[in-house]
Amino acid sequence: MKIKTFPVNPFQMNSYVYYCENTGEGMIIDPGYYTKYEQDELTEYLNEHNIKIKYIVNTHGHIDHVLGNAFAVEQFQAPNFIHEDDLFLYNRAEHQGLLYGIQVTKMPPVSGFITPGDSFALGNNKVEIVHTPGHSPGGICLYDRAEKVIFCGDTIFRLSIGRTDLPGGDYDTLLNSIRTKLFNPFDDDYALFPGHMESTTVGYEKANNPFLK
């Protein structure tokens, strides 16, 4: 399995393409592609590596994570998924954009809601879901046990955590999600790929993250 990171849009949000290099089956996690340049760069990368996008998944409904959904759904003709508890944010993406001076293309309908226990097949691998509310009510992380990787959205960052002052955010809920849904079940050597900034590991954050001491 391979991970390609595209930091995109004015928020420098990490959009990930996670794919199986044997079968070419891939998924886009948080398609925040904003400019034509960003969109073309993604399309070229997928063409070059013969990647067929099977799923588009939003870790949550904030503007920087969803603003390229219309582009991605149209371009790759793949179903898009989000947790139902963040639908209110997803549906308000255009309004969220106004607050930041960013024009958002009308959001496409959601193909399905994600529930914990769901999984997405990519080649022989299985990407599973865990619900991690706190940064937003419907925040989720995606993980692949075979590769020991977790795509954690804005739940946790290297030496930081997601903000909790946006609608539906809650500080205690977020810390509880990190402790019981990430730190507890996953070994220290799992890699964490967050929605902003560089990747880290469960072990490094357990030892060093100032919010979780």
Ligand SMILES: [Zn+2]
């Ligand atoms: Zn966010």
